[in-house]
Amino acid sequence: MAISRRAILGGGLVAASAAATGGYVFLRGHPEIAGPLGEPKRLFGFAGGEKEGFLTNARVRGLLERRFGLVLDARRAGSVEMVRERALLDQKPQFLWPSSSVLVEVARSSGVRISRDQVIFNSPIVLYSWDRIADGLVKAGFGEPAGGPRYFVDLSKLLKAIIAGENWATLGVADLFGRVRVVSTDPNRSNSGFMFAGLCASLLSGDVVMLDTLGRIDGDVATVFKRMGFKPPSSGKLFDDYIAGGAGAQPLIVGYENQLIEWVLQDAERWKRVEANAPAKPVILYPRPTVFSAHPLISINREADDLVDALTNEAVLELAWEDHGFRGPLGSIGKARNPLLQSRLIDRVDAVLPMPDAPVMMALLDRLTA
Known part of the structure; x- marks a missing residue:
């Protein structure tokens, strides 16, 4: 039975659409692959001043952009005020990064709609x-x-x-x-x-x-x-x-x-x-x-959910330890054995x-x- 060219073309378009949809879903679930293949995602939020050095570290920023396709506009704010002050919350941040798990509950009581939260560091x-x-x-x-x-x-x-x-x-x-x-x-x-x-x-x-x-x-x-x-x-x-x-x-x-x-x-x-x-x-x-002091990353919308995965990546956590002395999620120390670290902690x-x-x-x- 002959198959018309229109049917073949239609089938091809359906297959292409399915492949594109599948590819989108796959890349959305694998930001480490999606990052290098497209434009980086820019995220705006507030972070405690003690993490400013980490967030401005060229090695950290390069890793987040290169591997995860993320560029951060992280502005310094006090941990308590970022989860309570309307002047900050009304700026529509996509993420908040305070320095205490207690402040996740304070954020909720302030009306912040949290998509996801995860402790990144402990100090x-x-x-x-x-x-x-x-x-x-x-x-x-x-x-x-x-x-x-x-x-x-x-x-x-x-x-x-x-x-x-x-x-x-x-x-x-x-x-x-x-x-x-x-x-x-x-x-x-x-x-x-x-x-x-x-x-x-x-x-x-x-x-x-x-x-x-x-x-x-x-x-x-x-x-x-x-x-x-x-x-x-x-x-x-x-x-x-x-x-x-x-x-x-x-x-x-x-x-x-x-x-x-x-x-x-x-x-x-x-x-x-x-x-x-x-x-x-x-x-x-x-x-x-x-x-x-746990440092929980609060994702306020789904756009920032990928940031949680990026910051809990082993390579990022090792940079946080090696360059800034932040312990990991369980209070564990990193692999680096710099004597300047070992003699002081x-x-x-x-x-x-x-x-x-x-x-x-x-x-x-x-x-x-x-």
Whole structure:
């Protein structure tokens, strides 16, 4: 039976259409293949300042564009404000990248319609100080050495000294002026201050703080934050102030574990000069206990879903560790064994408290603001 040319052509068009549809579906599910074959997808969103170095890293940007077809316009914003402030949310970001899983729930309560969320990095909250101050804290019984430029600090004991109005001499640091203080970011804007507030509340209450126990200790938490004075709006700004100000201006601050590592890795020669000549050297103090800051990527629409897959790719995570000191999703360290990394981070952080849940944290912020 003869087959008309029109039927053959029609069949060919159907087959081509099916192949094109199948190819689209396949490429949509495999962005690592789709990226090199077409125009890159441009995504706009907000990210915490502590991830700014990672997001501007040429190796990271090149990998995201080359392998996944993604170009990011990631603007710096405080983790808390990006999930709460209408001025930011009304700009229609496609993704948000705060620094605490608690803030995913806060985003939902703010009316953000979340397509997908996934923790990308983990970074414990630490204190940053200077070697001579850390040595004084050890002598006064507030801390202990952890090998190299690393220390452990009894945060509960330190908080009680701050609340009691003790001066620095009581804590073994006779040449610093005034009362003991530790400075964090503004907890209503930035996640490191937000998480430090939750950690303080739980330590002072003797367990993870709940709504029915918050009233017993909120005044003490407020005292800790009042003693800080000015609180910068972002973790990156506070760390810059710490490095620039030195031991006298910024004796003790709150930050993320990766921040000093990232600063050291950016310029190894600069770090060698600091180690050789600086009157005081920056050091990490690991609170016992601390809280882990998870960094969840929030995809607000399906266009940004591919970014979750890209950022959890092993090659991207290894760059985050090797160049910036970010631990992976399970708090694990990467494969790179750079001595600048190995001598400054502890492999495991075991003394960890869970964060209070979102309603408790929102109530605590209200009381700190009042």
